[in-house]
Amino acid sequence: MKKYRVAILGATGMVGKEMLKILAERNFPLELLKLTASERTSGTKINFLGKEIEVETATPEVFNDIDIVLSSAGGDVSKKLAPEIVKRGAIVIDNTSAFRMEKNVPLVVPEINAHALKNHQGIIANPNCSTIQLVMALKPMHDYVPLKRVLVSTYQSVSGAGKEAVDEMYEQLKAMLAGNYQKPERTILPQPIGLNVIPHGGTFYDNGYTDEEIKVTNETRKIMEIETLPISATSVRVPVVTGHSETVNVEFSAPVEIQKLKEVLSAFPGVIVLDQPEEKIYPMPIDIAGRDEVFVGRIREDISCENAINMWVVADNIRKGAALNAIQIAEKMIEMELI
Amino acid sequence: MKKYRVAILGATGMVGKEMLKILAERNFPLELLKLTASERTSGTKINFLGKEIEVETATPEVFNDIDIVLSSAGGDVSKKLAPEIVKRGAIVIDNTSAFRMEKNVPLVVPEINAHALKNHQGIIANPNCSTIQLVMALKPMHDYVPLKRVLVSTYQSVSGAGKEAVDEMYEQLKAMLAGNYQKPERTILPQPIGLNVIPHGGTFYDNGYTDEEIKVTNETRKIMEIETLPISATSVRVPVVTGHSETVNVEFSAPVEIQKLKEVLSAFPGVIVLDQPEEKIYPMPIDIAGRDEVFVGRIREDISCENAINMWVVADNIRKGAALNAIQIAEKMIEMELI
Numbered sequence: 016m017k018k019y020r021v022a023i024l025g026a027t028g029m030v031g032k033e034m035l036k037i038l039a040e041r042n043f044p045l046e047l048l049k050l051t052a053s054e055r056t057s058g059t060k061i062n063f064l065g066k067e068i069e070v071e072t073a074t075p076e077v078f079n080d081i082d083i084v085l086s087s088a089g090g091d092v093s094k095k096l097a098p099e100i101v102k103r104g105a106i107v108i109d110n111t112s113a114f115r116m117e118k119n120v121p122l123v124v125p126e127i128n129a130h131a132l133k134n135h136q137g138i139i140a141n142p143n144c145s146t147i148q149l150v151m152a153l154k155p156m157h158d159y160v161p162l163k164r165v166l167v168s169t170y171q172s173v174s175g176a177g178k179e180a181v182d183e184m185y186e187q188l189k190a191m192l193a194g195n196y197q198k199p200e201r202t203i204l205p206q207p208i209g210l211n212v213i214p215h216g217g218t219f220y221d222n223g224y225t226d227e228e229i230k231v232t233n234e235t236r237k238i239m240e241i242e243t244l245p246i247s248a249t250s251v252r253v254p255v256v257t258g259h260s261e262t263v264n265v266e267f268s269a270p271v272e273i274q275k276l277k278e279v280l281s282a283f284p285g286v287i288v289l290d291q292p293e294e295k296i297y298p299m300p301i302d303i304a305g306r307d308e309v310f311v312g313r314i315r316e317d318i319s320c321e322n323a324i325n326m327w328v329v330a331d332n333i334r335k336g337a338a339l340n341a342i343q344i345a346e347k348m349i350e351m352e353l354i
Numbered sequence: 355m356k357k358y359r360v361a362i363l364g365a366t367g368m369v370g371k372e373m374l375k376i377l378a379e380r381n382f383p384l385e386l387l388k389l390t391a392s393e394r395t396s397g398t399k400i401n402f403l404g405k406e407i408e409v410e411t412a413t414p415e416v417f418n419d420i421d422i423v424l425s426s427a428g429g430d431v432s433k434k435l436a437p438e439i440v441k442r443g444a445i446v447i448d449n450t451s452a453f454r455m456e457k458n459v460p461l462v463v464p465e466i467n468a469h470a471l472k473n474h475q476g477i478i479a480n481p482n483c484s485t486i487q488l489v490m491a492l493k494p495m496h497d498y499v500p501l502k503r504v505l506v507s508t509y510q511s512v513s514g515a516g517k518e519a520v521d522e523m524y525e526q527l528k529a530m531l532a533g534n535y536q537k538p539e540r541t542i543l544p545q546p547i548g549l550n551v552i553p554h555g556g557t558f559y560d561n562g563y564t565d566e567e568i569k570v571t572n573e574t575r576k577i578m579e580i581e582t583l584p585i586s587a588t589s590v591r592v593p594v595v596t597g598h599s600e601t602v603n604v605e606f607s608a609p610v611e612i613q614k615l616k617e618v619l620s621a622f623p624g625v626i627v628l629d630q631p632e633e634k635i636y637p638m639p640i641d642i643a644g645r646d647e648v649f650v651g652r653i654r655e656d657i658s659c660e661n662a663i664n665m666w667v668v669a670d671n672i673r674k675g676a677a678l679n680a681i682q683i684a685e686k687m688i689e690m691e692l693i
Contacts, residue, residue: 164658168507168601170551170590189531192524211640212509212592212599214652214666219632223612223654232657245658249601249666251509254593255549262507262553262588264603273562293558301550313553315562318571319503319584327553327588 018046019354021345022081022105024073024096025088026050027059029178030110033338034085039064043342044349051077053088075099082354085341086110101137106354108139108341112226115140115234122237124340125347126285127154132348139344144336145169145227145250145259146234151309151335152328154239155283156265156276162241163266163322167231167248170260171216172300175332179203181256188254208254216250225250258300259332266323273314276324280311285335290314298329306331307339357385358693360684361420361444363412363435364427365389366398368517369449372677373424378403382681383688390416392427414438421693424680425449440476445693447478447680451565454479454573461576463679464686465623466493471687478683483675484508484566484589484598485573490648490674491667493578494622495604495615501580502605502661506570506587509599510555511639514671518542520595527593547593555589564589597639598671605662612653615663619650624674629653637668645670646678 021043025031031052038045050061051073059070071077073092078084078100086093087110097107097114114120121131122140124147132139142150149167156162173180180203187209190196199207206213216227231248253260281288289298290312298310309330317323330336348354360382364370370391377384389400390412398409410416412431417423417439425432426449436446436453453459460470461479463486471478481489488506495501512519519542526548529535538546545552555566570587592599620627628637629651637649648669656662669675687693 166505166603166656166658170509170592185531188527192528192531205634206638207640210594211638212594213638214599214601214636215631215634222657223631223652224657225631247603247656247658247664249652249664251599251601251666253509253551255551260551260553260590262590262601264505264586292554292562292564295544295554297553299545299550299552301546313562313588317505317586318561318563319505319586325586325588327590 016044018044019082019349020047020080021045021083021085022049022051022078024051024084024086024092026061026070027052027056028087029174029333030087030337033333034087034342035061035063037334037338037342041342049077049081075103078105079103081105083108083345085345087337097138106135106137106139106348108141108344110141110337110341112143112230114138115142116237122234123344124150124238125343126151126283128238128240129347129351132344132351132353135353141337141341141344142234142238143230144175144332145171145261146231146238147336147340148259148309148328148330149231149261149263150235150238151286152263152280152311152326153235153265155279155286157239159275159279160267160269160271162244163268165235165244165246166264167246168262169248169250170253170255171250172255172257172259172332173204173208173252174257175259176204184208184254204252208252210254213252214249216252255300257304257331257333258329259336260300261328263326263328264317264323265326266320270322271324273316273324276314285309286311288312297327300329303329304331305334307334309335355383357383358421358688359386359419360384360422360424361388361390361417363390363423363425365400365409366391366395367426368513368672369426369676372672373426373681374400374402376673376677376681380681388416388420414442417444418442420444422447422684424684426676436477445474445476445478445687447480447683449480449676449680451482451569453477454481455576461573462683463489463577464682465490467577467579468686468690471683471690471692474692480676480680480683481573481577482569483514483671484510484600485570485577486675486679487598487648487667487669488570488600488602489574489577490625491602491619491650491665492574492604494618494625496578498614498618499606499608499610501583502607504574504583504585505603506585507601508587508589509592509594510589511594511596511598511671512543512547512591513596514598515543523547523593543591547591549593552591553588555591594639596643596670596672597668598675599639600667602665602667603656603662604665605659609661610663612655612663615653624648625650627651636666639668642668643670644673646673648674
């Protein structure tokens with residue numbers, strides 16, 4: 016079996032670390048693994064399958080001899096480095112929003128639109144975490160009966176904003192439990208998240224939506240190849256470490272049967288239906304953190320609209336929402352002999 | 355000014371205690387205040403405006419000489435006691451779901467349907483917390499352009515489930531922060547809530563909805579007097595102490611202007627619009643706990659549907675969602691000379 020020279024860009028971040036875990040778990044065919052990050056954390060030593068690997072500063076030259084770069088540094092870093100890396104002959108699977116909406120960049124969830132990989136020009140974009148779990152639930156439904164309109168409210172965990180945001184939440188909670196909490200002057204998230212919910216992810220557009228919300232609209236349309244799908248989202252951060260949840264209202268273009276929806280969801284690779292609510296069986300972040308699948312529950316007819324349903328979708332935002340999906344893209348490209 | 359003989363039923367609970375605070379704050383015209391609760395907590399002494407009041411066991415006879423009973427014990431207690439109290443000549447403002455959907459029981463948010471009080475037969479029902487804040491935001495909108503359909507996802511705080519549920523959350527969080535958390539075998543809430551979200555409030559009906567969700571549908575229709583309003587809710591508990599939040603999608607029967615919506619909301623008594631998101635101004639539970647008003651923000655056109663908007667509604671579930679609304683009902687009945 017062919018083996019690959021892989022580099023992780025952003026190896027010391029939460030997603031980078033999860034990528035390392037997943038490469039090991041899945042026995043990814045590695046000839047070499049290079050870890051890179053910003054100057055700030057370069058020099059760090061990270062254990063991978065019993066071997067210490069020293070993190071190198073991410074310069075273009077570091078990627079000279081690499082086949083696949085799994086990139087999860089910031090968007091600015093990707094914008095600068097990714098074209099340089101591609102020039103050197105590697106493909107870049109990029110976890111930032113830098114290239115997602117560019118025409119010549121495939122935006123891929125392998126279970127859904129792997130065929131888009133064929134047209135890649137070196138950079139492949141990994142979608143936003145909230146979008147990945149959403150389209151995993153929407154795609155099998157759409158193949159059963161075409162979608163007419165989608166409404167999403169998210170309950171996004173703090174790890175989506177990085178390790179510092181998680182540390183910040185723990186600090187706030189500690190102070191709250193000790194009874195000496197004071198509203199902090201500066202925060203990583205836009206607001207304090209301890210025992211709070213924040214209806215604000217990213218930056219605001221003139222239309223009143225955040226970029227986090229518009230990503231869900233645009234990326235869902237691109238991945239599902241339904242250019243004009245009516246879809247609107249409200250993104251809310253909740254005090255959960257890992258695991259994004261979403262309430263999703265789906266209107267279909269024709270009648271659907273709830274039982275059949277459960278069947279098509281269960282049959283879809285990477286989706287698990289947990290839906291026996293009267294026995295307290297439904298997905299929750301605390302149960303599914305660390306899991307690879309997207310979990311769907313609370314599937315029921317929308318009593319306010321014909322041909323519509325409500326459901327509840329939960330997934331590990333660091334795994335399927337980021338690191339795992341990126342590695343699945345690499346695996347799929349190998350399978351399709353694109354690398 | 356006439357003064358009234360008032361009793362609180364369930365005086366040692368979270369809502370009961372908040373009622374005491376609000377009666378004092380608002381200088382309610384009291385001739386006498388009686389505190390009652392179950393046998394378990396009777397005998398407790400509670401300070402009210404510098405005077406110790408001993409909590410009495412809630413027997414029918416205790417209410418013999420009372421004008422107004424503010425009731426916030428469980429639904430079973432209300433079902434048994436409320437008719438007995440009414441027989442003795444008092445009116446009962448009941449915070450449980452026991453009587454809300456009964457034809458001859460007004461279900462009232464004073465800013466919206468005070469006129470329904472005129473037909474009372476002794477019992478007046480205080481609506482569900484999630485419903486109260488929702489209708490406070492919907493009513494001025496509906497008076498501007500009639501509603502066509504409403505979709506709600508809640509982010510409900512733990513205090514809505516009582517003090518024991520809040521204590522339970524703190525215990526879980528303490529263990530989580532100390533690194534010695536183990537999933538508890540039994541919980542007050544259906545699931546552990548520390549660093550989790552739970553898509554399950556109340557009990558499940560055959561149609562897959564919880565009673566908490568169906569309350570939002572039925573009570574909104576009754577209060578707004580739109581018998582067939584299409585409305586569907588998903589209720590989710592989040593790790594917040596006080597303050598329910600809701601994402602609300604509203605479809606109107608004709609075009610609306612966002613600016614005009616903000617104006618009619620701001621002009622409505624008891625509603626405050628906090629909506630300058632680019633300056634990080636939007637309502638959050640951590641900021642509005644302890645406030646009387648219902649706060650609305652993130653008001654924007656729904657990009658997935660004509661004549662529809664998304665918004666974010668937050669209120670203190672113990673105050674406007676329970677204790678305050680009950681006392682406002684009493685005040686309104688006095689003003690209308692119904693007591």
